[in-house]
Amino acid sequence: MNILFSIALTTGVLSALWGWVAVTLGLLSWAGFLGSTAYFACPQGGFKGLLITLCTLLSGVAWAQLIIHSSAMLPQLSIAGYAITGVVAFFMCMQAKNVLLSFVPGTFIGACATFAGQGDWRLVLPSLLVGLLFGFAMKNGGLWLAGRRAKESSGAVAAE
Template sequence: MNILFAIALTTGILSGIWGWVAVALGLLSWAGFLGCTAYFACPQGGLKGLAISACTVMSGVVWALVIIHGSALAPQLQILSYMMTGVVAFLMCIQARQTLLSFVPGTFIGACATFAADGDWRLVVPSLALGLVFGYAMKNSGLWLAARADKHKSFANDNA
C-alpha cells in the first residue's frame, strides 16, 4: 500500500474522530488541527518529534501570553507593544538552540493559536495537546498500516 494513501486514510478517519472529541470536550477543533499540523511538519518523527512539537507549541503559548500581558502594562504606549513583539519574536527563534525547542514553526503555531483564542490558554493548551497526540496517531498509524499491507502483500507473493 502506498504510504501517502495509508497516511491519508488514517488521517481522514482520525480527523473525523478528533472533530467529535473536540466538540464533546468543549475544545477548539481548529487549535487541535494546529497541533496535528505541528507534529506533521516537525522534521523529527516518532516520540522525539512529538516531544519537540509539544515543547515548541507550548512555549509559543507562553510567549503569546508574555506579549498579551506585557502589552497590557502600558496600553497607551503602543510602541512598547511593538518593541515587545519584536524582542519576543527574536527569543522565540533563538530558543531553537535547545533541542526540545528546535522546531521554530511549532513555537509560532502555539503563539498564533493563543492570539486567535484571545489568550484563553486554558482552552488552547488542551486543544493543542490533544491535537498533537492525534497528529502522532494519524501519521504513525498510517505508517503502520502501509508497512503491514506491504508485509501481507509480500507474504502473499511468497506463497503464490
C-alpha cells in the same frame, strides 16, 4: 497500499473523530488541527518528534502570554507593544539552540493559536495538546498500516 494513501486514510478517519471529540469536550477544533499540523510538519518523527513538537507548542503558548500581558501594561497604541513583540519573536527563534525547542514553526503555531484564542490558554492548551496526540496517531497509524500492508503483500508474493 502506499504510504500516502495510508496516512490519508488514518488522517481522514481520525480527523472526523477529532471533530466529535473537540465538540464533546468543549475544545477548539481549529486549535487541535494546528496541534496535528505541527506534528506533521516537524522534521523529526516518532516519539522524538512528538516531544519536540510538544515542547515548542508549550513554549509558543508561554511566549504569547508574555506578549499579551506585557502589552496590556502599556498605554494603548504604544509602539512599545510592537517592540515587545519583536523582542519576544527574536527569542522564540533563538531558543531553537536547544534541541527540544528546535522546531521554530511549532513555537509560532503555539503562539498564534494563543493569540487567535484571545489569550485563553486554559482552552487553547488542551486543544493543541489533544490535537497533537491525534496528529501523532494519524501519521504513525498510517505508517503502521502501510507497513502492515507491505508485509502482507510481500508474504503473498513469497507464498506464490
